[in-house]
Amino acid sequence: MRLLITGGAGFIGSNLVGKLVKSNEIIVIDNLSGGKEEFIEPFLDEIKFYKVDLLEDISSYFFGVEEVWHLAADPSVKDSSINTFFRDLKITKNVLEACKKNKVKKILFTSSSTVYGDSELNTPENCETKPISFYGATKLACESLISTYCSLCKIRGFIFRLANIIGKNSTHGVIYDFIQKLLKNGEQLEILGDGTQTKSYLSVEDCINGMLIAKNKAENPVNIFNLGSKDRINVKEIASVVVEEMISSGLLQKKPEFKFTGGVEGGRGWKGDVKEMLLNISKLEKLGFKPEYNSKEAVRKCVMEIINTLCKK
Ligand SMILES: NC(=O)c1ccc[n+]([C@@H]2O[C@H](COP(=O)([O-])OP(=O)(O)OC[C@H]3O[C@@H](n4cnc5c(N)ncnc54)[C@H](O)[C@@H]3O)[C@@H](O)[C@H]2O)c1
Structure with missing residues (x-):
């Protein structure tokens, strides 16, 4: 076709x-x-x-x-x-x-x-x-x-x-952003909002x-x-996964300080950021869809893929 x-x-x-x-x-x-x-x-x-x-x-x-x-x-x-x-x-x-x-x-x-x-x-x-x-x-x-x-x-x-x-070839979004920030400054990680924004990945x-x-x-x-996936993960947990994987791959020496900007309107990352998101996917499940990875597994897999690509360059 x-x-x-x-x-x-x-x-x-x-x-x-x-x-x-x-x-x-x-x-x-x-x-x-x-x-x-x-x-x-x-x-x-x-x-x-x-x-x-x-x-x-x-x-x-x-x-x-x-x-x-x-x-x-x-x-x-x-x-x-x-x-x-x-x-x-x-x-x-x-x-x-x-x-x-x-x-x-x-x-x-x-x-x-x-x-x-x-x-x-x-x-x-x-x-x-x-x-x-x-x-x-x-x-x-x-x-x-x-x-x-x-x-x-x-x-x-x-x-x-x-x-x-999230995954291979991503060039934007929270995971990509955290990795880029930590490559520039391994001492401190700026996190937009209050870190409790919790969404499905x-x-x-x-x-x-x-x-x-x-x-x-x-x-x-x-x-x-x-x-989407059937569960959620918050931004602070994502930061922790990024840090763990960067340390174990040698891209980071030690755990950085997390610095929260606090964000706007009760911790949104920015104006217009939806702070809590979980989609009901039962309509697609009825047709046979079943995500292989939950949010945390997908985050870890994505971090490892981005790191692998960086290490090959
Ligand atoms: N990544 C996500 O989490 C996510 C979530 C919801 C929806 N989406 C949607 O999925 C689609 C793909 O997203 P992505 O994450 O791969 O983003 P991406 O930026 O990697 O891909 C978008 C592509 O569109 C091309 N493009 C943009 N404007 C163009 C134009 N005027 N003419 C020709 N090409 C143009 C860009 O060069 C880019 O390659 C987008 O519509 C996005 O809004 C993505």
């Missing part, structure tokens, strides 16, 4: 390319604003890679494509602004127009748990959506645009509200597996799924 992945040189995208490359003809569009060519370098002989900005006219790249995985976006919740909203909505509109013109059959979209805002824990898909960041608002707007095009143009839609996804392998299960088994014209 010919499929196109936007943002395919990014963290989740490059792992997806690795998973799908053997059995599909893959086209990747990525402007490398966040992604890296080295992430897809092992597959460059087998895929078509275009370094193109999705704000441009992209329709011709979609010729003959049956399935589009739309991952390209600015992934930072913390730095999101009203500009993120208009930019990523326009990208999504361009992707959908290209799907319409080329009669694409399926679109899969990486949305986020942030669409729910500060909602009740164990959040089901039918919970009210009340985003508290521009990032969350952007994802929600993209979801509704996708739903509309799916209905008007007979495209099938798969929308994934992702928890924190999922390995990128489990994430991709979950999306594929949904694609193969869900039957509605538009399908919305939460995708």
